[in-house]
Amino acid sequence: MSVEDLLRDMGGLRVDAALQHAALASITSTGPRSLGPDKEPIWSPEKQQQQTVKQQVQEEKKEQLKLTKVEKESPHKPKKSSPTVETFNCCIPDFEDIQVYQFKQHLSKECNKKVRHEMKILKEKQLAFNKKLLAEREIKSNLADQIAKQQTSDSQIKQIAEQLALQELEIHQRDQLAIKKESREKLHKLALEGVARCQKRFNRKYENITRMLLSLDKETVQEACAARNRQLKELGQQFNQLLGHFKTSGQATDQSQYLSLILKAEQFCHTINELEECFIKDLAEFSHHIQEQLRLEAQKKQQELERQQKEELERQQRQLAEEQQQQQQQQQQKAAAEAEEAKRRQDQEAESQGIVAPPVFEPDQSSAPVVVAAAAGAAPPPPPPTATDSLGNVPASIYVHPTRLAFYNEINALYKQKVEIVKPLQTNEALKQYRTNCQRAINMPLNAISAVSPQHLQQNFDKIYNFFNGQPVKIMNQSITINDHPLARDYCLLLVAKKFVSQCETSISSNPQAAFPFASVINTLWKLLPDFGKIFLAYMYKESPFLVPYVIPQHSNQTTEQYLKTIGYRLSEKNELEKPDIYLKRQTGLARLYAAVIMTPSRKSDGPAHCFGLEEGWRWLAHFVMVQPLPDVSATLMMEMLHNLGFDMWRTYGKQFVKLLLFIQTHYIPQLSAYDEGGPKTRLEMILAKFLRERTIPQVTGVLPPGFW
Structure with missing residues (x-):
């Protein structure tokens, strides 16, 4: 307690x-x-x-x-x-x-x-x-x-x-x-860019070779480059396998593997470059072999033709000798009858007067045929044809034919005259809005031109033509007409011609079939507005003087840049000349539109089908083979013209066109080889050999049928 x-x-x-x-x-x-x-x-x-x-x-x-x-x-x-x-x-x-x-x-x-x-x-x-x-x-x-x-x-x-x-x-x-991933991603990105560049180069070469092979017939490919073709397919499959391995490996690949893949891709590009050179070499050898065969065949045909002509000549000479012999016999018989009649008359007169006539010597009739035959054999054979070329033209210059130069100067003078006339309208700042509205009134229907349907083409053409006829057009809630200014008509003619030519480097160069609806509208406007056609040609010749054909020579005081500008090269915003492949692409588009204008009919309700018909294509080819060729450009334009106009020209001119093709093969190609050894010249040789071997040229796709609209 x-x-x-x-x-x-x-x-x-x-x-x-x-x-x-x-x-x-x-x-x-x-x-x-x-x-x-x-x-x-x-x-x-x-x-x-x-x-x-x-x-x-x-x-x-x-x-x-x-x-x-x-x-x-x-x-x-x-x-x-x-x-x-x-x-x-x-x-x-x-x-x-x-x-x-x-x-x-x-x-x-x-x-x-x-x-x-x-x-x-x-x-x-x-x-x-x-x-x-x-x-x-x-x-x-x-x-x-x-x-x-x-x-x-x-x-x-x-x-x-x-x-x-x-x-x-x-x-x-x-x-x-993260650093490893980032570095691997950067490495993968760099490797991807490297492989992509290699793939782009490989695909471009592969497409060039494929396009070159597609331009040939199957027999030529099998005979000339069957082994190379198999090698090309194997190379394409190996490159695709390399790309597939690169895509599947992804970012798990280390640096050494990336470098190995890029080196392999570069090796593939180098191999396909060598393969392209082998293709060109093999095709050139095959072309030479074909040309040699064609030359031998032509010689045989020429010899056969000469033999036939000789036999025909001998037959004609024998027939002529026989006819002359018959005529001589008839003349001798008639002369003998007349002599007998005269003798009889003389005897009768002598008997009536008591005079006896001396005896008359009568030659041996057996010697007459010998004399007639000798006379017939002494007649010279008909003279051989004069030594002229198959074109029937003698070139006046190595740069341009005088007649084509005169035509070029004529339309160029009209173009300069129109440009000088519209300067007051073009430089007046107060009329800037009116000029803009005119451009919109033309550009909107012109950009919409296509062969979707006849009604669609008709509607866009009517919008352009009605504007030139003075009908009002509503632009941005504002109505304008071409009659609002006295110089507006010439200004719009220049504008619409320039706009048509500009389509060559936008839609036509990438889509060849787009040239034909534009060409049909151009021909129809050409008939209804005659000055438009000459202004259109002036713009075409300004962009490509080779369409005259006119190879403008370089003067001694001209730099290379100045000369290239005169033959159609353009300057970029950085004052640099455009690359040759871009220039050739634009020249190809211009040649396509030029050929389409020559071969495409206009609207059927406006009279004649052509203002600039197929004879212009013959005239261009005949003069083009006589001017001095330029590397790549001449072969590209020649091949484009033959590809587009060949079907119609063969059907129209027949054997004369074949003679022209033979002249191009035997005379122009050797002359071109002295200046050009690139791919366009080889492709031109191949397409010529194909046309002459098959004795036909296929019609180009996209041509508007007669009476389309």
């Missing part, structure tokens, strides 16, 4: 009597005790605290004993006697007893007060100890908590550090992977 429990129970006890009896008992008791200063309290939970409390209690007991002794030694204190006895022996209270009783009560109160004080002190000490103990426990607990927290914090810090390290490692690895 603790001190607190005792204190709680003090209210229910008679504390005074209990303490008094306890004090007396502790003094007088000699036997074993369970209470006293020498006994350990049973309520102390800890030994150290018990000892401290014991010492305090012993000290207090000693003081109480001292006080008790003092009381005993006091004179006023009665002698020791038994309280119980005294109580029962004396019924009347004594003064001393009262004093003793009062002293005892006072002592009891003081003891009680002292005990309470001591108990309060003990309680306070106990509370302080408990607080201290609790504080120590709390400190220990806090220390343990702090240690646990520190350990937890250390473990957390360690975990965080490990996590941060792992995160930094992951970030570093991620950065390394």
Whole structure:
């Protein structure tokens, strides 16, 4: 039981009597005790605290004993006697007893007060100890908590550090992977660009070879380049396999593999270049072989023809000799009959006059045929034909024929005249909006021209022609007519002719079939507006003087750049000359439109079908083979003209056109070989050999049928 429990129970006890009896008992008791200063309290939970409390209690007991002794030694204190006895022996209270009783009560109160004080002190000490103990426990607990927290914090810090390290490692690895990925992507991109360039070069060469082979017949390809063709197919398959491997490998390929792929692609490009040269060489040899065969065949035919002509001549000479012999015999018989008749008359006159006539000498009739035959044999044979070329023309110049130069100068003078006339309209800033509206009125229907249907072509033509007829056109909510200005008609003629020519480098050069609807509209406008045709030709000859044909010579004071500009080369925005392949592409488009204008009929309801007919194509070919050739350009234009006009010219001119083709093969191609050894010249040789071998030229696709609109 603790001190607190005792204190709680003090209210229910008679504390005074209990303490008094306890004090007396502790003094007088000699036997074993369970209470006293020498006994350990049973309520102390800890030994150290018990000892401290014991010492305090012993000290207090000693003081109480001292006080008790003092009381005993006091004179006023009665002698020791038994309280119980005294109580029962004396019924009347004594003064001393009262004093003793009062002293005892006072002592009891003081003891009680002292005990309470001591108990309060003990309680306070106990509370302080408990607080201290609790504080120590709390400190220990806090220390343990702090240690646990520190350990937890250390473990957390360690975990965080490990996590941060792992995160930094992951970030570093991620950065390394990103750098590797980025470098691999860059490497892949560079390799892709390199392979793409190689693929572009390979495909361009492959298309050139394929186009060259398609221009030939199947027999020529099988005879001249069957092995090369198989090699080309194998090379194309190997290159496609390389591209497939490159696409499937993707970015998993390392640098060495990329370099290996690019080197392989470059090797394929080099191989196909060599293969193209082999193709050209083989085809050239085959062409030479074919030409030699054709030459031998032509010689045989010529010899056969000469033999036939000789036999025919001999037969005619024999027939003529026989006829002359018969005529001579008839003349001799007639002369003999006349001589006999004259003789008879003379004899009759002589007989009538009595005169006898002398005898008449008559030659031997057997010698007459010999004389007639000799006379017939002495007659010279008919003179051979004059030594002229198969064209019937003698070239006046190596650059241009005089008649073509005069025609060129005529239309060029008309073009310059029109340009000078429209300058006031073209330079007037106040009329800028009107010029823009005129351009829109022409450009919108002209750009829409196509052979989709006859109605579509008719509608676009009517929009252009009605504008030239003075009908109003609504442009941007504004109505204009060509009669709004006196120079507008000439200005629009120049504008529409230039716009037609500009189609050669946009739509016609990439789509050859687009030339025929444009050509039909051009021919129809040419019939209805005669000046338009000459202005159109002026623009065509300005872009390509070879269509005259006119090979403009380079003057001594001209630079190469200036000369190239005179024959149609253009300058870019950076003041650089265009590349030759772009120039040849535009020249091809111009030749296609020029040939389409020659062969395409106009609208059937406007009179004659052609203002610039097929004879212009014959005239161009006849003069073109007489002017000095230029590398690539001459072969390209010749091949384009034959490809487009060959069918109609063969059907129209027949054997004369075949003679022209033979002349081109035997005379013009050797002359061209002195200036040109490129692909266009080889393709021209192949197409000529094909035409002459097959004795036909296929009709070009996209030609408008007669009466289309």
